Amino acid sequence: MTHLIDIAGVRHAYTTAEGPLPVLDGLEMQVPKGGFTAVVGPSGCGKSTLTRLVAGLMRPDEGTVQLHGEKVTGPRATVGMAFQNPVLLEWRTILKNVMLPLEIVSSKMSRAAQEDRARHLLKLVGLEGFEDKRPSELSGGMRQRASLCRSLVHKPEVLILDEPFGALDAFTREDLWQTLLDLKSQEPFTGVLITHDLRESIFLADQVIVMSARPARTQYVMDIPRSGPRTLDDLYTPEAAERLNILRHQIEVAQGRAPAEPAEPRIDPEPTERAVPETLP
Numbered sequence: 001m002t003h004l005i006d007i008a009g010v011r012h013a014y015t016t017a018e019g020p021l022p023v024l025d026g027l028e029m030q031v032p033k034g035g036f037t038a039v040v041g042p043s044g045c046g047k048s049t050l051t052r053l054v055a056g057l058m059r060p061d062e063g064t065v066q067l068h069g070e071k072v073t074g075p076r077a078t079v080g081m082a083f084q085n086p087v088l089l090e091w092r093t094i095l096k097n098v099m100l101p102l103e104i105v106s107s108k109m110s111r112a113a114q115e116d117r118a119r120h121l122l123k124l125v126g127l128e129g130f131e132d133k134r135p136s137e138l139s140g141g142m143r144q145r146a147s148l149c150r151s152l153v154h155k156p157e158v159l160i161l162d163e164p165f166g167a168l169d170a171f172t173r174e175d176l177w178q179t180l181l182d183l184k185s186q187e188p189f190t191g192v193l194i195t196h197d198l199r200e201s202i203f204l205a206d207q208v209i210v211m212s213a214r215p216a217r218t219q220y221v222m223d224i225p226r227s228g229p230r231t232l233d234d235l236y237t238p239e240a241a242e243r244l245n246i247l248r249h250q251i252e253v254a255q256g257r258a259p260a261e262p263a264e265p266r267i268d269p270e271p272t273e274r275a276v277p278e279t280l281p
C-alpha cells in the first residue's frame with residue numbers, strides 16, 4: 001500500500017555549541033491518504049522536529065521522508081500547518097487573515113472566489129458574522145477556529161497540527177475537537193497531530209504513535225479503527241479506558257518510569273455498584 005506520508009529510518013542531530021545533539025534515532029511513520037495520525041511522547045523527544053521534516057523545513061541526516069513516494073526536499077504549498085498560538089495579524093480582519101495563504105501561494109482563484117472560500121470555511125467552524133472583526137475581538141477558541149480555516153484555505157493535502165489546542169480550556173478544547181472532525185469530513189485532508197493529551201489523541205486520530213525519549217525512535221503504534229462518526233461519549237467506554245491505559249503505560253516506558261511489559265488492565269470488566277449508605281451521617 002502506498003502511503004501519503006512515509007518516514008523511514010530517520011535519524012537527525014542538531015548542531016549546537018556543545019556539539020551534535022541527537023534528536024531522532026530510527027523514526028518510522030506511515031500515514032495513508034486521508035488518515036489522521038497523532039504523535040505523543042515525552043517532552044523534548046523531537047515531536048516538533050518531526051513536523052519540520054514533514055513540512056520540508058529541514059532534511060534528516062539519514063533516512064527518508066516521502067510524500068506520495070517523492071522525497072521531501074523543501075517546503076510545499078500542499079502542506080498546511082497550525083500551531084498552539086495562532087499568529088493572526090491584528091491589522092487584518094478575520095476574513096482577510098483566513099485569505100492570507102491564497103495571497104502568498106500563487107493562487108489561480110479570482111479575488112471573489114478566494115473570499116467565497118474563506119467565508120465558506122468560517123461558516124463551517126461557526127464564525128459566520130465575525131468575518132469583519134479583528135483578532136483581538138475574538139476569544140482564544142474563536143481565534144483557533146479562524147487559524148484552522150487559514151491553514152485549510154488553500155486546500156492542503158496534509159495538515160500538520162502542533163499542539164493546536166494546548167492553550168485552551170478543557171471545554172473549548174473538546175468543542176474544537178468536534179470542529180476539527182467536522183472540518184475533516186467536509187474538507188478531506190491527511191492529518192498529523194502533535195499532542196500531549198492522550199484523550200485528544202484517541203478521540204481524533206485513527207493511529208497513535210508513541211515516540212521514545214530523545215534520541216527518539218518509534219516505540220509503539222496503536223490503530224484506532226473508525227466505525228462511524230465519533231462523539232465525546234466514545235471517550236467514556238471501557239475500550240477507550242483500556243486504550244488510554246496502554247498509551248499511558250507506553251509514555252511511562254518512554255520516560256524510563258516503567259518496564260516495557262504490557263500494561264495490566266486497570267478497568268474492572270464487571271464494575272461493581274457503589275454502595276450508597278441508606279442514611280447520610
Ligand SMILES: Nc1ncnc2c1ncn2[C@@H]1O[C@H](COP(=O)(O)OP(=O)(O)OP(=O)(O)O)[C@@H](O)[C@H]1O
Binds near residue numbers: 042044048050214
Ligand atoms: N534548532 C534547534 N537547534 C538545536 N536544538 C534544537 C533545535 N530545535 C530543537 N532542539 C532540541 O531538540 C530536542 C527536541 O525538540 P523538539 O521541539 O522537536 O521536541 P518536542 O518533543 O516537540 O518538545 P515538547 O514536547 O517540549 O514540545 C530538544 O532537546 C530541543 O531543545
